[in-house]
Amino acid sequence: MTQAEIKLCSLLLQEHFGEIVEKIGVHLIRTGSQPLRVIAHDTGTSLDQVKKALCVLIQHNLVIYQVHKRGVVEYEAQCSRVLRMLRYPRYIYTAKTLYSDTGELIVEELLLNGKMTMSAVVKKVADRLTETMEDGKTMDYAEVSNTFMRLADTHFVQRCPWVPATENSDPGPLPPAPILVISEKDMYLVPKLSLIGKGKRRRSSDEDATGEPKAKRSKHSTDNKEPIPDDGIYWQANLDRFHQHFRDQAIVSAVANRMDQTSSEIVRTMLRMSEITTPSAAPFTQPLSSNEIFRSLPVGYNISKQVLDQYLTLLADDPLEFVGKSGDSGGGMYVINLHKALGSLATATLESVVQERFGSRCARIFRLVLQKKHLEQKQVEDFAMIPAKEAKDMLYKMLSGNFISLQEIPKTPDHAPSRTFYLYTVNILSAARMLLHRCYKSIANLIERRQFETKENKRLLEKSQRVEAIIASMQATGAEEAQLQEIEEMITAPERQQLETLKRNVNKLDASEIQVDETIFLLESYIESTMKR
Amino acid sequence: MAGNKGRGRAAYTFNIEAVGFSRGEKLPDVVLKPPPLFPDTDYKPVPLKAGEGEDYMLALKQELRETMKRMPYYIETPEEKQDIERYSKRYMKVYKEEWIPDWRRLPREMMPRKKCKKGPKSEKAKDTSKGVSLTNTADVLKKIEELEKRGDGEKSDEENEEKEGGKEKSKEGDEEDDDDAAEQEEYDEEEQEEENDYINSYFEDGDDFGADSDDNMDEATY
Numbered sequence: 001m002t003q004a005e006i007k008l009c010s011l012l013l014q015e016h017f018g019e020i021v022e023k024i025g026v027h028l029i030r031t032g033s034q035p036l037r038v039i040a041h042d043t044g045t046s047l048d049q050v051k052k053a054l055c056v057l058i059q060h061n062l063v064i065y066q067v068h069k070r071g072v073v074e075y076e077a078q079c080s081r082v083l084r085m086l087r088y089p090r091y092i093y094t095a096k097t098l099y100s101d102t103g104e105l106i107v108e109e110l111l112l113n114g115k116m117t118m119s120a121v122v123k124k125v126a127d128r129l130t131e132t133m134e135d136g137k138t139m140d141y142a143e144v145s146n147t148f149m150r151l152a153d154t155h156f157v158q159r160c161p162w163v164p165a166t167e168n169s170d171p172g173p174l175p176p177a178p179i180l181v182i183s184e185k186d187m188y189l190v191p192k193l194s195l196i197g198k199g200k201r202r203r204s205s206d207e208d209a210t211g212e213p214k215a216k217r218s219k220h221s222t223d224n225k226e227p228i229p230d231d232g233i234y235w236q237a238n239l240d241r242f243h244q245h246f247r248d249q250a251i252v253s254a255v256a257n258r259m260d261q262t263s264s265e266i267v268r269t270m271l272r273m274s275e276i277t278t279p280s281a282a283p284f285t286q287p288l289s290s291n292e293i294f295r296s297l298p299v300g301y302n303i304s305k306q307v308l309d310q311y312l313t314l315l316a317d318d319p320l321e322f323v324g325k326s327g328d329s330g331g332g333m334y335v336i337n338l339h340k341a342l343g344s345l346a347t348a349t350l351e352s353v354v355q356e357r358f359g360s361r362c363a364r365i366f367r368l369v370l371q372k373k374h375l376e377q378k379q380v381e382d383f384a385m386i387p388a389k390e391a392k393d394m395l396y397k398m399l400s401g402n403f404i405s406l407q408e409i410p411k412t413p414d415h416a417p418s419r420t421f422y423l424y425t426v427n428i429l430s431a432a433r434m435l436l437h438r439c440y441k442s443i444a445n446l447i448e449r450r451q452f453e454t455k456e457n458k459r460l461l462e463k464s465q466r467v468e469a470i471i472a473s474m475q476a477t478g479a480e481e482a483q484l485q486e487i488e489e490m491i492t493a494p495e496r497q498q499l500e501t502l503k504r505n506v507n508k509l510d511a512s513e514i515q516v517d518e519t520i521f522l523l524e525s526y527i528e529s530t531m532k533r
Numbered sequence: 534m535a536g537n538k539g540r541g542r543a544a545y546t547f548n549i550e551a552v553g554f555s556r557g558e559k560l561p562d563v564v565l566k567p568p569p570l571f572p573d574t575d576y577k578p579v580p581l582k583a584g585e586g587e588d589y590m591l592a593l594k595q596e597l598r599e600t601m602k603r604m605p606y607y608i609e610t611p612e613e614k615q616d617i618e619r620y621s622k623r624y625m626k627v628y629k630e631e632w633i634p635d636w637r638r639l640p641r642e643m644m645p646r647k648k649c650k651k652g653p654k655s656e657k658a659k660d661t662s663k664g665v666s667l668t669n670t671a672d673v674l675k676k677i678e679e680l681e682k683r684g685d686g687e688k689s690d691e692e693n694e695e696k697e698g699g700k701e702k703s704k705e706g707d708e709e710d711d712d713d714a715a716e717q718e719e720y721d722e723e724e725q726e727e728e729n730d731y732i733n734s735y736f737e738d739g740d741d742f743g744a745d746s747d748d749n750m751d752e753a754t755y
Contacts, residue, residue, distance in 0.1 A: 016601045018608045036642055049608075051643050055634045056606045065640055073640040089593040093586060112597070112604060163637055178638060232637065356579060511581050511591050 001029055001079045004440040009082040011447045016085060017056055020045065024053040028063060028077035035072050060114035061160075061236060084239055086443065086517045091242050095156065102147040105129065107156070107237055115160050115234040118148060118191065149190050155241045155276070158187045160234040191230045244280045247525055248272075251341045254348075255315075255322060262303065263311050267323065269296050270336055281529070283339040289330025305331075320344050339529045346432050346526035349519060353435060354403055361386060362394045366403065366426065374407060374423040395424060402434045429530055436523040443516050450509040457502050464499055467491055605632035 001009075009029055014022040027043050028034065034042075040050045054075060057063035063077050088111050096104035105125045110116060116124075122144045129139040151157045161180035248271045256264035273296055274285035294308050303311075312334055315323035321340045327333035347370065355363035365384050369375055375383070381391045398404045409421040454461070467490050474484060491499075581587075601607060607629075636644055 015598065017606055019610045020608045021606075048645060051645060052608055055639065055643055056608065058639060059606070059634055067640075073642060088597060089590040092593055092597075093590050096589075097586075108597075112600065114606075178640075180638065232635070234635075234638075356576060357574075359576060506595075507591060508581070510594050511587060514587065514590055514594065515581060 002437060002440070004437055004444060005079055005083065006030060008440050008444045008447075009079055011444055011451075012082055012085045015447070015451075017053075020049050021053040021056055024050055025057055025062065025077055025082065028075060029079045029082070033066070033074040033076040035074050039075070083440075083520075086513065087521070089514060090246070090517070091237065091239070094242060094245060095151075098156075099147055099151060101129065102144055103151060106144070106148055106151060110157060110235060110237045115236050117230050117232075117234055118145075119230055121235065122148060152188045152190050152235075155188055155238055157235050158238040158241075159189070160236050162232060162234070191233055240280055243521070243525065244275070246521060247338070247342070248275075250345055250522065251322065251336070251338075254341070254345060258318070258320065259314070262301075263315055265298065265301060266293065266308065266311055267315070267336065269293055269298065270323075270334065272296075274336070283529070284324065284335040284337045287326045287333040287335050290332045290334065291330050293334070294331075342522075342526045342529050343428065345522050347428055349522055350403065350426075350428070350431055350435060354398065357401075358394065358397055361390070362398060365391065365394055366398065369404060369424050370426050370428075374425045376421065376423055380424060399424075403431050405430070429527070432523050432526055436520060436527065439516050439520045439523070443513055443520075446509050446513050446516070450506055453502060453505055453509070457498065460495060460498060461502075463495075464491055603629065605630050 010026045013025045040047045065075050092108045095107035125144050126139045161182035163178045252264050252268045255267045278285045316325040326335050354366045381388045407423045407425050411419040
């Protein structure tokens with residue numbers, strides 16, 4: 001794990017789980033797999049705290065445990081899973097676009113809690129939805145269950161590995177840790193539950209959680225009374241499926257940008273047809289015949305078969321090679337080259353970064369070297385039609401930024417510089433890795449800056465929160481306009497402006513984090529696709 | 534390599550044109566310090582994407598941040614005692630739900646052992662090193678009673694912390710819950726503990742008494 005990744009993980013863990021969990025988590029990421037006592041000893045925290053932290057981390061699928069010989073249990077952190085926490089808003093928003101508010105809340109609850117049983121999720125989501133509905137209406141459990149089942153059918157949620165039910169009645173010495181199993185066919189099997197009920201609206205006096213201990217007590221008592229029908233069957237959000245969806249989205253929008261709407265629809269149809277049949281790491285989808293595609297086009301689209309064939313031929317002939325032709329039966333068998341598509345997307349990202357950082361002439365040189373693979377200094381000047389001095393300057397700038405690399409080709413065995421060719425080339429994989437590393441650093445910087453800004457203005461923020469609370473309580477008890485005005489004036493105009501600036505900055509930093517994460521997704525997908533080969 | 538060094542004339546060993554500049558040209562200055570932390574950029578960054586989706590994700594992100602702080606998974610750092618007890622602190626406490634993990638899915642060592650009263654005991658032990666021996670006997674007796682009552686092989690080692698607390702430099706709570714089945718044999722010596730003047734750290738973990746007794750003999754003969 002690079003230092004940049006560790007720093008980013010540390011910031012994310014601290015923001016979401018507090019300092020103790022962060023300390024334990026970062027220690028595990030740095031040192032690899034370790035048993036409980038070593039963790040406690042090395043980090044200097046009490047055993048109790050370490051246990052709590054590990055429970056939280058295991059619950060959220062950030063740490064896994066393994067039993068080694070002599071009964072020692074070792075814990076290992078998953079750094080890449082910690083980095084996924086950046087992408088939670090995107091997952092939730094995607095669920096919203098696909099399955100509307102119910103789906104959105106289901107995925108949100110699963111992500112916030114790590115793992116949950118289906119009944120718990122359904123109950124919580126129904127309660128939350130009931131809150132937002134008008135007075136008197138409630139959300140039925142059945143509707144939420146239906147959405148949950150649809151999410152499971154399309155593989156967006158999956159079951160967690162479970163403890164196998166042991167047959168022998170005499171347990172003997174208990175193993176130090178349960179061995180969890182998972183079978184492919186059971187992963188999306190929804191248990192047959194008959195969840196009847198409606199969402200409960202919380203009493204309005206419980207609205208703000210300050211100083212209401214009875215809310216806590218009542219939750220406890222209801223849990224203990226009812227037996228949970230699907231006890232032990234936990235569900236988690238299937239992040240890989242979301243990633244597959246994002247990848248498909250990226251490919252479709254790339255085709256739409258390059259060609260037109262119709263071709264992007266065709267590509268979207270092809271991807272949809274191969275969603276479940278193609279494993280996510282495959283280099284290309286299963287071959288689809290033109291007839292099948294024609295039948296599966298969305299209902300509103302009425303293009304004739306010949307037009308479809310023409311579009312497919314166009315797509316297959318495109319130099320970007322998103323779509324390939326793999327045979328002639330059934331009117332032509334077409335596949336989507338996923339790896340090539342990801343490679344093109346990563347390359348486009350690199351080009352755009354070079355353009356924005358060094359200028360359009362540099363971008364021209366970069367694209368030239370990409371296209372011609374290896375070029376000498378002189379050839380670069382000639383092909384790009386840029387004067388020698390500037391071309392050399394730009395090449396060296398890109399070279400020091402590691403976007404371009406030099407390839408030496410010696411003419412003689414002694415590698416004498418006067419008798420060696422020096423060729424400029426772009427190694428996409430290493431440039432992508434470099435850029436990814438930079439992205440991690442950027443996000444870490446963004447988060448730190450945001451925390452700094454918030455800390456600087458902490459006093460002001462607290463004051464404004466207090467004033468808002470006062471106003472809200474006064475409005476509830478029915479105060480006059482003049483009194484409210486007076487309270488609002490507690491915050492002076494320059495303070496208001498300061499708050500405005502703070503809010504704007506924090507929003508900008510947050511939005512930047514989300515966008516950098518999109519780039520991270522593209523680059524990581526590309527790098528992953530090259531590794532699996 | 535042992536060729537002519539140019540016979541008095543400076544000559545480069547390679548084609549200077551290939552590198553990109555000609556002889557006698559002014560080269561840029563040598564860089565003497567690391568690049569600045571916040572360098573000026575020639576090109577301004579592109580504005581962020583704006584749209585309904587992005588706005589929604591932004592709001593979600595900020596909401597999630599707030600929500601996570603209120604969840605039971607967010608473990609607050611225990612604050613040090615403040616010099617002045619603030620009255621308002623009592624009314625500003627946020628009540629969080631308790632979260633109990635599913636113990637069937639976790640390793641057994643994760644379960645907190647409720648029998649140990651860690652906090653008060655370890656603090657007491659740190660202050661009163663004199664009371665160590667007394668508490669030890671009491672604990673050993675209590676232990677024997679418990680074992681008789683429960684009659685199972687599990688040993689929990691509460692007196693561990695008093696022992697370590699006797700040393701001035703004990704890490705707080707470091708030696709609290711040693712109830713792993715695998716670790717039993719290492720702490721067997723605690724059971725046989727008597728009131729003696731030997732420092733606990735004298736024996737390495739896993740050594741038995743017999744092997745070290747020769748070392749002690751030297752002192753005894755004096």
